Amino acid sequence: MNEPADLVxxxxxxxxxxxxxxxxxxxxxxxxxxxxxxxxxxxWRHPPEHARAAIATGDLHHGLRTYRALCRALAxxxxxxxxxxxxxxxxxSAVREGDGFAVHAVDRRDAPRETTVVxxxxxxxxxxxxxxxxxxxxxxxxxxxxxxxxxxxLLKGGGVAAGSRxxxxxxxxxxxxxxxxxxxxxxxxxxxxxxxxxxAWLRHPVPLLRNPGKWAEGAGYAATLARHRVPVRPRTAIVxxxxxxxxxxxxxxxxxxxxxxxxGTERRVEVDAxxxxxxxxxxxxxxxxxxxxxTESADGNAVAAVDADQRTTxxxxxxxxxxxxxxxxALAVNEGRLAARSVLADSGTDPAPANRPPTALRSAVAxxxxxARAMALAHPVPPAWPEWLTDGTVVCRCEEVTAGxxxxxxxxxxxxxxxxxxxxxxxxxxxxxxxxGPAVHCLTARGRAYEPAERLVATPVTLGALADLDExxxxxxTPQSPRAAQSPRAAQxxxxxxxxxxxxxxxx
Amino acid sequence: MxxxxxxxxxxxxxxxxxxxxxxxxxxxxxxxxxRVGHRPRxxxxxxxxxxxCLLTIDGxxxxxxxxxxxxxxxxxxTREDDDE
Amino acid sequence: MTLKVVxxxxxxxxxxxxYHAASAGLDVTVVDRGPVGAGTTSRGEGNVLLSDKxxxxxxxxxHLSRTLWDEAGRELGxxxxxxxxxxxxxxxxxxxxxxxxxxxAARQEAxxxxxxxxxxxxxxxxxxxxxxxxxxxxxxxxxxxxxxxxAALLRAAVRHGARFRxxxxxxxxxxxxxxxxxxxxxxxxxxxxxxxxxxxxGTWGGEVGRRLGAPVEVLPRRGxxxxxxxxxxxxxxxxxxxxxxxxxxxSDAGLExxxxxxxxxxxxxxxxxxxxxxxxxxxxxxxxxxxxAAQACRLFPFLRGVHLMRAYxxxxxxxxxxxxxxxxxxxxxxxxxxxxxxxAGIGLAPATGALVTAHLLGRPWRGxxxxxxTGLLPDxxxxxxxRPSE
Numbered sequence: 001m002n003e004p005a006d007l008v009x010x011x012x013x014x015x016x017x018x019x020x021x022x023x024x025x026x027x028x029x030x031x032x033x034x035x036x037x038x039x040x041x042x043x044w045r046h047p048p049e050h051a052r053a054a055i056a057t058g059d060l061h062h063g064l065r066t067y068r069a070l071c072r073a074l075a076x077x078x079x080x081x082x083x084x085x086x087x088x089x090x091x092x093s094a095v096r097e098g099d100g101f102a103v104h105a106v107d108r109r110d111a112p113r114e115t116t117v118v119x120x121x122x123x124x125x126x127x128x129x130x131x132x133x134x135x136x137x138x139x140x141x142x143x144x145x146x147x148x149x150x151x152x153x154l155l156k157g158g159g160v161a162a163g164s165r166x167x168x169x170x171x172x173x174x175x176x177x178x179x180x181x182x183x184x185x186x187x188x189x190x191x192x193x194x195x196x197x198x199x200a201w202l203r204h205p206v207p208l209l210r211n212p213g214k215w216a217e218g219a220g221y222a223a224t225l226a227r228h229r230v231p232v233r234p235r236t237a238i239v240x241x242x243x244x245x246x247x248x249x250x251x252x253x254x255x256x257x258x259x260x261x262x263x264g265t266e267r268r269v270e271v272d273a274x275x276x277x278x279x280x281x282x283x284x285x286x287x288x289x290x291x292x293x294x295t296e297s298a299d300g301n302a303v304a305a306v307d308a309d310q311r312t313t314x315x316x317x318x319x320x321x322x323x324x325x326x327x328x329x330a331l332a333v334n335e336g337r338l339a340a341r342s343v344l345a346d347s348g349t350d351p352a353p354a355n356r357p358p359t360a361l362r363s364a365v366a367x368x369x370x371x372a373r374a375m376a377l378a379h380p381v382p383p384a385w386p387e388w389l390t391d392g393t394v395v396c397r398c399e400e401v402t403a404g405x406x407x408x409x410x411x412x413x414x415x416x417x418x419x420x421x422x423x424x425x426x427x428x429x430x431x432x433x434x435x436x437g438p439a440v441h442c443l444t445a446r447g448r449a450y451e452p453a454e455r456l457v458a459t460p461v462t463l464g465a466l467a468d469l470d471e472x473x474x475x476x477x478t479p480q481s482p483r484a485a486q487s488p489r490a491a492q493x494x495x496x497x498x499x500x501x502x503x504x505x506x507x508x
Numbered sequence: 509m510x511x512x513x514x515x516x517x518x519x520x521x522x523x524x525x526x527x528x529x530x531x532x533x534x535x536x537x538x539x540x541x542x543r544v545g546h547r548p549r550x551x552x553x554x555x556x557x558x559x560x561c562l563l564t565i566d567g568x569x570x571x572x573x574x575x576x577x578x579x580x581x582x583x584x585x586t587r588e589d590d591d592e
Numbered sequence: 593m594t595l596k597v598v599x600x601x602x603x604x605x606x607x608x609x610x611y612h613a614a615s616a617g618l619d620v621t622v623v624d625r626g627p628v629g630a631g632t633t634s635r636g637e638g639n640v641l642l643s644d645k646x647x648x649x650x651x652x653x654x655h656l657s658r659t660l661w662d663e664a665g666r667e668l669g670x671x672x673x674x675x676x677x678x679x680x681x682x683x684x685x686x687x688x689x690x691x692x693x694x695x696x697a698a699r700q701e702a703x704x705x706x707x708x709x710x711x712x713x714x715x716x717x718x719x720x721x722x723x724x725x726x727x728x729x730x731x732x733x734x735x736x737x738x739x740x741x742x743a744a745l746l747r748a749a750v751r752h753g754a755r756f757r758x759x760x761x762x763x764x765x766x767x768x769x770x771x772x773x774x775x776x777x778x779x780x781x782x783x784x785x786x787x788x789x790x791x792x793x794g795t796w797g798g799e800v801g802r803r804l805g806a807p808v809e810v811l812p813r814r815g816x817x818x819x820x821x822x823x824x825x826x827x828x829x830x831x832x833x834x835x836x837x838x839x840x841x842x843s844d845a846g847l848e849x850x851x852x853x854x855x856x857x858x859x860x861x862x863x864x865x866x867x868x869x870x871x872x873x874x875x876x877x878x879x880x881x882x883x884x885a886a887q888a889c890r891l892f893p894f895l896r897g898v899h900l901m902r903a904y905x906x907x908x909x910x911x912x913x914x915x916x917x918x919x920x921x922x923x924x925x926x927x928x929x930x931x932x933x934x935x936a937g938i939g940l941a942p943a944t945g946a947l948v949t950a951h952l953l954g955r956p957w958r959g960x961x962x963x964x965x966t967g968l969l970p971d972x973x974x975x976x977x978x979r980p981s982e
Contacts, residue, residue: 035556047525048524051522111571112567112576141547147553147554149553150551150553152554153555154532154554158530159525162532246538459556
């Protein structure tokens with residue numbers, strides 16, 4: 001792509017793909033950046049294009065028709081030179097620059113080698129999705145205990161099942177497709193422990209009735225699980241995992257309404273892998289340092305505050321998908337489209353007439369948001385889960401900080417996860433609190449939404465790559481016009497054809 | 509099937525798999541010890557967020573096995589001090 | 593009757609003031625709008641340095657403070673502060689800067705600082721880049737973990753009877769005759785009775801001084817610090833280049849970077865320190881981060897393969913003459929300033945606490961004699977007519 005971009009989109013999951021397709025169809029030039037080897041994000045995670053014959057995963061997916069249509073749209077614009085698709089690129093910082101934005105990324109297509117790239121455009125759309133929310137329990141750091149999303153990623157991306165006898169636990173509708181996918185690959189799923197009450201959904205019936213598509217998807221999973229005789233056990237939880245070099249058993253307990261284990265109900269089940277997830281935590285790392293205001297979501301997370309058309313509180317900055325509240329792929333696609341319509345409107349470009357008018361899109365988003373809210377309320381974090389923790393249970397996996405140490409810090413007056421971090425190192429390690437943050441928050445500040453710590457570095461970058469950024473072609477920090485201020489390095493990165501087979505063929 | 513070398517031993521993989529997927533396919537879910545408690549760790553989040561699956565690839569440490577695609581001839585080491 | 597003291601600010605300086613004043617038997621209340629050590633204290637590397645200071649009032653305070661950090665370590669337990677007497681190594685990149693560094697060190701030595709010229713710097717730091725002509729080893733330089741240290745000092749103050757309350761100070765209550773402080777008002781509407789108020793509000797000390805009717809000029813100077821992935825011990829000392837000293841003392845408006853590299857007990861390596869005068873602008877500056885990374889890699893080439901895991905920034909409080917302001921304000925009897933320490937607040941905290949306590953008691957305390965630190969008094973900023981007659 002030789003012309004400067006009008007829009008940078010970070011994240012090629014459902015929201016980012018849909019936004020990119022809509023923006024392209026409206027005539028904009030787009031740079032789409034993603035850390036993966038292929039587009040699709042977590043929901044539509046696929047092996048790279050060239051490996052799809054060897055690793056068949058098509059039957060594990062839902063909504064592939066939309067995915068394929070989006071891929072076709074992107075491929076056409078890419079061939080026409082209007083889309084620059086940068087896969088294997090990890091965005092580590094996004095900053096305001098002049099009237100626009102600069103996204104700093106590292107190109108890791110040739111990992112472990114990495115080189116820095118700067119992508120500039122007057123508008124930025126962040127669609128970085130979410131990751132599994134974790135609640136620690138004794139033994140959760142044993143090998144073979146994975147996040148539910150981790151099991152799914154290995155299956156969808158690599159065709160690999162992480163165990164042969166698996167227990168799943170946590171809460172939320174996501175556990176069902178994970179169980180169905182594993183079962184479809186011959187894994188014995190010994191239990192799906194859903195902490196919520198089965199009738200909790202009925203407390204908010206209207207959003208359920210207005211989203212029949214979700215019923216069909218759920219019914220599909222239920223049929224698969226019934227066929228494979230997978231037991232779904234409501235109001236139970238995996239309260240401990242046991243093992244040495246690898247997990248060998250879980251302890252499953254029935255839960256009282258507050259989430260405390262009912263005495264005498266605990267039973268031991270032998271497994272060789274476990275998947276756990278308690279909903280999701282939005283990935284806000286690029287948004288928070290830009291000064292984007294947050295708001296509280298029904299699932300207990302702080303999420304990006306957006307207007308009815310996906311504009312954040314920062315002019316020129318848009319976000320769509322899980323970053324503004326966890327709600328699934330169908331909602332993310334619609335929010336992505338809506339966000340791109342806003343970009344087009346704000347850029348003074350008339351949206352292509354073929355697109356759905358924003359009012360229909362807006363009402364679809366509202367309907368799906370209401371469904372997501374009902375789901376979140378039906379699948380809360382059990383208030384009494386800290387009872388499962390012993391003082392010796394590791395809470396921060398990286399710095400190996402125990403629940404006892406976190407409780408001691410709280411007793412010392414620490415009243416949020418940031419203070420606990422300063423006093424105990426919980427959240428100071430490699431993952432920077434991404435895994436333990438929500439749990440430490442629950443242990444100290446229950447009742448408030450979880451706001452992640454501000455992370456100025458969204459993904460680790462080698463100091464060598466940063467040093468080259470300093471010593472490379474000097475770019476003005478505050479250019480007159482962001483469009484005219486592409487660094488030679490970024491321009492070069494954008495012009496260079498992707499040299500890896502797997503990225504080259506993408507969306508073709 | 510292609511191969512990478514893990515701690516001197518050949519490990520087969522299917523083109524397109526990450527290093528983590530190749531290790532898990534071979535039955536390995538842990539390949540690292542923690543700095544303080546020397547606990548075994550391996551793949552956990554599978555999507556690059558938790559940093560439990562760190563190892564050294566072609567001499568460079570701090571690589572997330574779940575993100576890096578396996579390439580024929582790649583040399584992987586899973587020393588205890590990958591976290592140190 | 594016991595003197596009632598309100599300390600405004602629960603950063604490391606406020607905590608040290610509370611610790612010394614409560615140890616001396618005064619009735620102490622610490623007020624902060626946030627928790628302990630949440631401001632600039634949590635944004636520093638924990639420098640306890642003599643090496644970067646010119647002979648003068650600040651070095652005199654730093655000298656005393658170094659002794660008092662050791663005493664605090666003995667009383668509170670060195671682990672509770674993560675006090676590490678690791679020593680500093682200042683390296684010169686050229687023969688000329690080595691000469692200049694040597695002359696600077698000679699003046700410091702004359703002022704009582706222990707300096708040890710080093711010819712082969714890689715004997716002390718094996719991973720330094722080759723070709724560095726030499727440097728100076730400062731064995732007295734040390735490090736603490738600032739938030740742990742502030743929390744430990746405040747806990748010790750509480751053991752001596754001090755109270756910590758959350759609140760924001762909105763103004764002073766003064767007596768009708770002579771305007772002496774009788775209390776402070778909080779934003780919530782409470783009045784805390786006080787015979788004296790210590791302004792230990794750090795970067796916000798200018799604003800607190802204004803609210804107390806005793807304004808002092810304290811301005812923010814932004815700094816970024818980089819934190820690497822955890823590593824086995826690779827850097828033993830606090831290592832920095834000789835131009836750091838020039839930058840610390842500089843008044844230039846623009847960006848200055850001169851990197852300081854050091855390991856921590858957690859295994860991470862800290863890389864400081866940029867200096868920018870941009871007000872309280874919290875924006876990420878990737879150019880500064882890249883510049884610090886480049887400078888650190890030039891000192892320690894192995895860092896090229898090491899990951900930057902985190903970056904953070906804070907605002908150093910500085911006075912126009914780059915000296916802290918410590919002592920009673922003659923305009924409002926009862927107000928004692930203890931702020932404006934710029935990048936040296938961690939290192940200077942214990943001596944500042946002792947000196948404030950000495951001012952409150954009207955006699956020397958723990959080696960701090962007000963008569964020996966007159967260069968830090970607020971009088972230096974005041975018009976002659978309000979200065980106390982000497």
